[in-house]
Structure formats: structure tokens, C-alpha cells
Amino acid sequence: MLGQEKKSGCCYDSQNLEKTPSKKKVFSKTELAIKKWKKKRGSLIMALHEIQDLKGFLPWEDAVEVAEGMNVPLARVYEVLTFYNYFKLEAPGDIIISVCYGTACYLKGGKDVLDEFSEKLGIADGESTEDKMFHLQTVRCVGCCGLAPVVVINGKTYGKVRPSDVRGMIEEWQEKHAAKNSVDGASDGE
Amino acid sequence: MENKAKQDAAMLAKLDEAADNQRKKHKSYKCQILICNSTSCRSSEGKEVIEALGECVKSHELTEIVEIIPTGCMGLCAKGPLVRVELAGKNPVIYKHVNPMLARLILAQHVMMALKHKGDFQLPDFLKEHTLPIDMPFFAKQTKIALDNVGIINPDSIEDYLSRGGYESFRKVLTMTPSEVIDEIKKSGLRGRGGGGFPTGLKWDFANKSEGDEKFIICNGDEGDPGAYMDSGLLEGDPHAVLEGMMIGAYAQKATTGWFYIRAEYPLAVERLTKAIKHARKYRLLGKDILGSGFDFNCEVRLGAGAFVCGEETALIASIEGKRGTPRPRPPYPTESGLWGKPSSINNVETFANIPKIIRMGADKYYAIGSDKSKGTKVFALTGRVENGGLVEVPMGMSIKEIVSDIGGGVADGKQLKAVQTGGPSGGVIPTYLHDLPVCYDKLKEVGSIMGSGGMIVMDNDDSMVEIAKFYLGFTVEESCGKCSPCRIGGTQMLRILERISEGKGKKEDIDKLKRLSFAMQKASLCGLGQTSPNPVLSTLKFFEEEYMEKMTEEANDEEVK
Structure with a gap:
């Protein structure tokens, strides 16, 4: 077992996790999340939350790892992942556009805003653009009803949005995305 | 034994001292600027306003004179970000739609001028137009009990909460017996604020009488109603009040562990609540032998994952257990067999926030507020x-x-x-x-x-009332867990009919069909979601049937033309 650990040294080797609590071992983020939650009660959803927060979605391999690591049947993990709206099974686009679909936002034209995004980006609610730049989704109330209709893009909240604002918002994020990519590209070059 | 008594006294003294120090600290400033730091105001530049004011106070060397307090929701979200300026001996002034620029002006032209000129200071007109009258009905007509501290204290500071009498109710409760506490809550007439309206004292009584090696108390913060944010307002604005309410409930029903089940869509509420729990532990308000009373209690936070049905108590329990959030038939009620089969009582965030105040003001006084059968x-x-x-x-x-x-x-x-x-x-x-x-x-x-x-x-x-009904039904159809057929199938069929009507293709008999399906869903669905989901349709039909009929006539007219 020990030899195997040395040989593999792989951070995704989940079987070694329980048997060799070696301090030197480098744990993957998923393993750390499992380690943190496995001893606590009522924590399957919390572990899944933590992994999604880190990765942006829940890759299938991680779901398998959670099932093994937390000693929960894989079927249970799968039913939880598919039952709850919050979990994403596929990688979304880099820029996540959440259009609030709470009652106040709906009443004040949230649907028109959603339709406008949908038309401009050529994707429906819950889809990503082909280049994986944008992901469009609806959310149920972000708690800013006084600012209705509300759109949240990668954590930034826009209040009192009109369909005519949509184009500018898309452009703003395209620019941000391009700027970020060029910085990333430059540092890669160095 | 003597040693323990000393330690216990020291713990209590530490709480009193923290409260005193905080009161003294607030008094030492000549001016307080309160800024709404809730999700809503933060989203419209509130965060930047706080930063701008902080920098400004520093650069003018006013850090010992002006105190900046980021608070929870001040209420008037549509006019946010709100800023409240309190100068000693003056009426408070509330500003609306504050941006960083205006914030700097407020500091320079209001606060600093008022400090300089004292009695003769008059607010310049260009600032006056950004203020809200302090006696406007929005503020004057409210009675704040649950929201008592919200918008006034810094929710991240347990000392602030202590300075306003925080945790005194819990300390008082520790000197009472559990049944005395339950009697007090029963006497207050408090009913569950999640919507069901079940008497809280009675629920606690059931939980107290259930036997179990372990008992749980659960806070339902899975605020699913789209377009409502009372729970997030409370958790973001005064998390300690909710925690104290839970602790009092736990003592009354001898619960060993508390669970907060909070919507994952409320990251700020989760952050502030988690911090509150941490601070309470620091002051030994949670843990073993709390304040030397022999009462052990601890609590944990669990997140929802975007399922409206988890607001139903048995579905919520399934969710904490790491399962699909589907309800199960009752009885047994959770107070007999709840989380992992142990007695559990589930209470709404707002219910908990009321508890410390009831203990403080006394059940009779609370009972005097409100109407005949709805108190508080x-x-x-x-x-x-x-x-x-x-x-x-x-x-x-x-x-x-x-x-x-x-x-x-x-x-x-x-x-x-x-x-x-x-x-x-x-x-x-x-x-x-x-x-x-x-x-x-x-x-x-x-x-x-x-x-x-x-x-x-x-x-x-x-x-349009038809559209509103369609909107709500679309929501419940999507959120139906699918376990029982009246809700799963009935909802979908109703939605189809509504869509048909909304497109102008409705038939006269559709109204009857809607009513019949509603009746079946109300009678045969397993949980509250299915039983109540026809309500928006039924009530719009009851009061605005002509709007449904108008859509039908269009269709009929079309047919005539053809």
C-alpha cells in the first residue's frame, strides 16, 4: 500500500485517502472537501456545494469521488445532484448571467430582459454559448426586490435593468473577458 | 466547586463588560454615520459608499469623532443605498440614493460643518433634496420588534448586539425552567411566521414532551417565495437575534443541536450567521455547560440547493439528511420523529427573531399587540x-x-x-x-x-391577472418534487390550460376544468406545496374572472370571423 502511494503520488487517488493519513500527501480540492465534511452529519449537500464553488460545476468524476469518499451510494449522490437546481453537471460559460425571475422582477419586466439576452446571445435559459463565454440562467429572487428587475453577472448586480441596457452589459463583459484573457496570455508567455 | 462558581461569574462579567464597553465606545463619538450594508444596497454602490466614507473620515482625521457603522437593511430598499447621520443633540437625517460622491459631500458639508458650527448649522438645500423626512409614514407607522436592531447595529459585531441588551433574554431564560419558558411563549400568542401560523409555544411543548437521547431544533431559512426577503433581511441585519431565539427554544425543549437551513442564494446571510455563531462560541454562549448553567448546546449551518419544496418541514429534514427534498406524510410529526428519526422542532427565522423580545418585554405586553387571533x-x-x-x-x-x-x-x-x-x-x-x-x-x-x-x-x-396566475403556477410546477401525482400531473395540466387561455385559445369549459383540477390538488396532494399551488389561479378567477373571459372572447371572435 505504501509503495503504491509513493508510486502513484497522485492527488486524485481517493482510495489512499482513508488508509494513509500521511501529512506529506498533497490532497486535491475535492479530497479536502470530502475530508472536511465526511465526519460531520448531514453534510453531503455541503460537500457538493464546496466542490461546485471551487470548480464552477460538478464533474462526474468528483461525484464518484464523493460517493466513495463519503461512503454514500453513487445513486444517492446522483439523485441529489439532479434534484436540486443549484447544482450544475456541465461546465457553464465563463460569464454567468443570472436574470432574476422572482415575482417583483417578473412584474417589472424581467421576462423582457431575459428574452433580450436570449436573443442577443442566441441561447435559451440554462444554456451556454458555443464558445463557452456566456451562460444564461434564471434565478429565483436574489433579495434585491427594490431594484427590480435585477440581473447578476459573475457576482455583480445590476438593478432596474431595461431590455435596452442588455447590449451594453454584454459588451462590458466581453471587454472584461478579452482583457482578462490577454493578461492571462501575457503571463503564460513569460 | 468554588472554582467553577468563580469561572461562571467571570463569564457573565465578560458579557456585561463587553456590552458596557461598546456603549461607552458609541458615546465617545460625536457623530455616527449608519450605512445600509444589506445585499440590496450593496448592489447599488452601497459597498463603494462605505469605502468612500471610510477613506474620507481617515483623510480628514476624524476617526475619533465620526463612527461609521455598516448596518443591516434600513427598510426602504427602493431608495437605497440609505445613509443615516446621527449627530449628538440633533434629529437624525436619512439620505436616499447615496453614491460615493454624495457620501463625500455629506461628510464635508453636513457632518463637518455641523460639528464646526454646532447650534447654528442649517442643512444646505442641495443636500436637503437628497434626504427623506424622518417622520414620513414609511418610518413612523411601523412597529419594530423582530427588526428592532436591523438597520441600527453592525450585524458583524456581537458587542453591538450585547450593547442593545442582546443575550440578556437568554440569560434570564437560563434561570427559568423549560416549562416556564414554554408557558411564557404560549401566553404571548406567538404563531409561526413561516406562513402556517401554528402556535409556537404549543410546538415547543410537543417537542419538550418527546423523549429522545438527542433532540434537534431547526431554523427554516429556506425562503423560497420568489419576491420576498424577510429572512435574508433578518439574517443579514441581526443574526444574533435569530441565534438567541434558537438558543432559548433549545433550552425550552432540551434540544442538543441546532440546525440552520439557509438558502444557498443568500451568501451574505450565511456569512453573517456563521460569524455570529463563531462569536457566540467565543463568549461561551454556545458549547458545553453554557454560562455555568449545565445546559449544552451547539449549532451548525446547512445550505439549501435551490428547491422551493424544502421549505416544507419534512422535505427540509430530508435535505439536511442528504437526500432529495421530498416530503413524507405526517404523522409522525417532526416533533416526535424528525431529523434522523429524533424529535425536532422546526421554526421560521422571523419566529426566532421574536423570541428574545418576548422574553424581554414580557408575554402580556407582546400579547397586547396585534389583532384578535394574530398577536405581535x-x-x-x-x-x-x-x-x-x-x-x-x-x-x-x-x-x-x-x-x-x-x-x-x-x-x-x-x-x-x-x-x-x-x-x-x-x-x-x-x-x-x-x-x-x-x-x-x-x-x-x-x-x-x-x-x-x-x-x-x-x-x-x-x-394581467391571467399572466400572474400563470407565472405562479409555472413556478410551482417547476418546483413540484414529483412524488405525488395530484401535484405533479394536476399542476402540469392546469398550466397547459392557462397557457392556452393566455394565448387566446381558451375554451369556455376551461374555467370549469381549472376549478375541478384545483379541487383535486387541494384535497389529494401530499404536502403544502401541492395543496396550495392552485390558490393563485383560484383567487384570480374569483376576483378577476372577466380577465379570463376577455381572453376567451377574443378567440370566440376569431372563430366568428372565420
Whole structure:
């Protein structure tokens, strides 16, 4: 077992996790999340939350790892992942556009805003653009009803949005995305 | 033994000292600037306003004179970010729509000038136009009990909470017996604020009488009603009050562990609550032998994952257990067999927030507020087509008219009020001619709506009732867990009919079909979601059937032409 650990040294080797609590071992983020939650009660959803927060979605391999690591049947993990709206099974686009679909936002034209995004980006609610730049989704109330209709893009909240604002918002994020990519590209070059 | 007594006394002294020090600290400043730091105001530059003011105070070397306090929701969200300036010996001034630029001006032209000129200071006109009258009905007509501290204290500071009498109710409770505490809550007449309206004292009594090696108390913060944010307002603005309420409940029913189940869509609420729990542990308010009373209690936070049905208590329990959030038939009730089969009592965030205040003011005084069978106050998220939208707290029994016209300032953009919707997807609409109705559990039920958790959506003459019904039903159909067929199939069929009507392809018999399906769903669904989901359709049909018929006639006309 020990030899195997040395040989593999792989951070995704989940079987070694329980048997060799070696301090030197480098744990993957998923393993750390499992380690943190496995001893606590009522924590399957919390572990899944933590992994999604880190990765942006829940890759299938991680779901398998959670099932093994937390000693929960894989079927249970799968039913939880598919039952709850919050979990994403596929990688979304880099820029996540959440259009609030709470009652106040709906009443004040949230649907028109959603339709406008949908038309401009050529994707429906819950889809990503082909280049994986944008992901469009609806959310149920972000708690800013006084600012209705509300759109949240990668954590930034826009209040009192009109369909005519949509184009500018898309452009703003395209620019941000391009700027970020060029910085990333430059540092890669160095 | 003696040693323990000394230690216990030291713990209590530490709490008193922290409260005292904080009070002294606040008094040592000549001016306090309170800024709303809730999700809503933060989203509209509130965060930047706090930073700008902080920098400004520093650069003017005013850090010892001016205190900046980021608070929870001040209520008037539609006019946010709000800033409240309190100068010693002067009336507070509230500013609306503050941006970083205006914030700097407030500091330079209001605060600094007032400090310099003292008595003769007059607020310049260009600032006056950004203020809200302090005696406006929005503020003056509210009665704040649950929201008592919200918008006044820094929610991240346990010392702030202590300085306003925080945890004193819990300390008092520790000197009482559990049944004395339950009697007090029963006497107050408090009913569950999640919408069901079950008497809280009675629920606690059941939980107290259940036997078990382990018992749980659960806080339901899975605020699913789209368009309502009372729970997030409370958790973001005064998390310690909710925690203290839970601790008192835990003591009364001898619970060993508390669970907060909070919507994952409320990251700020989760952050502040988690911090509050940490700070409470630091002061030994949680853990073993709390404050030397022999009472052990600890609590944990669990997140929801976007399922409306998890607001139903048995589904919530399944979710904490790491399963699909599907309800199960009751009995057994959770107070007998709940989380992992142990006795568990589930209470709403707002219910908990009321508890410390009831203990402080006394059950009789609380009982005196409100209407016949609904005691105390209720927090509402007043939204939609209303001028002063926001978070409000009013005594039960206030009329809808007073809430919408006086506190809410009437319909925005000079349009005409058509209806008010309460209870979210489980509630119904109330047309204008019924707006003298007092808001309380039973009266709202009589007209086909429910109190619900506190969503109150104002609609004007441009809003189509068929579309509203379709919106809510679309929501519940999507959120139905699918376990029982009346809800799963009935909801879908109703939605199809509504879509047909909305497209102008409705037939006269559709109305009958809607009513029959509604009846079946109400009678045969397993949980509250299915039983109540026809409500928006039924109540719009009851009061606005002509709007449905108008859509039909269009179709009939078309047919005639053909």
C-alpha cells in the first residue's frame, strides 16, 4: 500500500485517502472537501456545494469521488445532484448571467430582459454559448426586490435593468473577458 | 466547586463588560454615520459608499469623532443605498440614493460643518433634496420588534448586539425552567411566521414532551417565495437575534443541536450567521455547560440547493439528511420523529427573531399587540408597483390599505392600484375593494389568500391577472418534487390550460376544468406545496374572472370571423 502511494503520488487517488493519513500527501480540492465534511452529519449537500464553488460545476468524476469518499451510494449522490437546481453537471460559460425571475422582477419586466439576452446571445435559459463565454440562467429572487428587475453577472448586480441596457452589459463583459484573457496570455508567455 | 462558581461569574462579567464597553465606545463619538450594508444596497454602490466614507473620515482625521457603522437593511430598499447621520443633540437625517460622491459631500458639508458650527448649522438645500423626512409614514407607522436592531447595529459585531441588551433574554431564560419558558411563549400568542401560523409555544411543548437521547431544533431559512426577503433581511441585519431565539427554544425543549437551513442564494446571510455563531462560541454562549448553567448546546449551518419544496418541514429534514427534498406524510410529526428519526422542532427565522423580545418585554405586553387571533407584528417584503418598496414591520391587524398607501406611499408612477398579492405561490390576490381587510392569519384565509411568509406584491392596472396566475403556477410546477401525482400531473395540466387561455385559445369549459383540477390538488396532494399551488389561479378567477373571459372572447371572435 505504501509503495503504491509513493508510486502513484497522485492527488486524485481517493482510495489512499482513508488508509494513509500521511501529512506529506498533497490532497486535491475535492479530497479536502470530502475530508472536511465526511465526519460531520448531514453534510453531503455541503460537500457538493464546496466542490461546485471551487470548480464552477460538478464533474462526474468528483461525484464518484464523493460517493466513495463519503461512503454514500453513487445513486444517492446522483439523485441529489439532479434534484436540486443549484447544482450544475456541465461546465457553464465563463460569464454567468443570472436574470432574476422572482415575482417583483417578473412584474417589472424581467421576462423582457431575459428574452433580450436570449436573443442577443442566441441561447435559451440554462444554456451556454458555443464558445463557452456566456451562460444564461434564471434565478429565483436574489433579495434585491427594490431594484427590480435585477440581473447578476459573475457576482455583480445590476438593478432596474431595461431590455435596452442588455447590449451594453454584454459588451462590458466581453471587454472584461478579452482583457482578462490577454493578461492571462501575457503571463503564460513569460 | 468554588472554582467553577468563580469561572461562571467571570463569564457573565465578560458579557456585561463587553456590552458596557461598546456603549461607552458609541458615546465617545460625536457623530455616527449608519450605512445600509444589506445585499440590496450593496448592489447599488452601497459597498463603494462605505469605502468612500471610510477613506474620507481617515483623510480628514476624524476617526475619533465620526463612527461609521455598516448596518443591516434600513427598510426602504427602493431608495437605497440609505445613509443615516446621527449627530449628538440633533434629529437624525436619512439620505436616499447615496453614491460615493454624495457620501463625500455629506461628510464635508453636513457632518463637518455641523460639528464646526454646532447650534447654528442649517442643512444646505442641495443636500436637503437628497434626504427623506424622518417622520414620513414609511418610518413612523411601523412597529419594530423582530427588526428592532436591523438597520441600527453592525450585524458583524456581537458587542453591538450585547450593547442593545442582546443575550440578556437568554440569560434570564437560563434561570427559568423549560416549562416556564414554554408557558411564557404560549401566553404571548406567538404563531409561526413561516406562513402556517401554528402556535409556537404549543410546538415547543410537543417537542419538550418527546423523549429522545438527542433532540434537534431547526431554523427554516429556506425562503423560497420568489419576491420576498424577510429572512435574508433578518439574517443579514441581526443574526444574533435569530441565534438567541434558537438558543432559548433549545433550552425550552432540551434540544442538543441546532440546525440552520439557509438558502444557498443568500451568501451574505450565511456569512453573517456563521460569524455570529463563531462569536457566540467565543463568549461561551454556545458549547458545553453554557454560562455555568449545565445546559449544552451547539449549532451548525446547512445550505439549501435551490428547491422551493424544502421549505416544507419534512422535505427540509430530508435535505439536511442528504437526500432529495421530498416530503413524507405526517404523522409522525417532526416533533416526535424528525431529523434522523429524533424529535425536532422546526421554526421560521422571523419566529426566532421574536423570541428574545418576548422574553424581554414580557408575554402580556407582546400579547397586547396585534389583532384578535394574530398577536405581535409581521415583517413584509413590500414590492412590485409600489412607491416605497422595502422591508416593513407592522402590527398584525393593520389594514392592507394602510400598508400599501401610507407606508408604501401608494402605487408608483401615478398608476391605479389593482390588487395586492400575499403568500407568494401559495397565496392569492386581494382586489382593491377589500383593502380595508386587517392583515392577520384568519382574515386573509377568508378571502382566499394566506399570510404566507411575508411577501406582499402590489399590482397596478396594467398587470394581467391571467399572466400572474400563470407565472405562479409555472413556478410551482417547476418546483413540484414529483412524488405525488395530484401535484405533479394536476399542476402540469392546469398550466397547459392557462397557457392556452393566455394565448387566446381558451375554451369556455376551461374555467370549469381549472376549478375541478384545483379541487383535486387541494384535497389529494401530499404536502403544502401541492395543496396550495392552485390558490393563485383560484383567487384570480374569483376576483378577476372577466380577465379570463376577455381572453376567451377574443378567440370566440376569431372563430366568428372565420
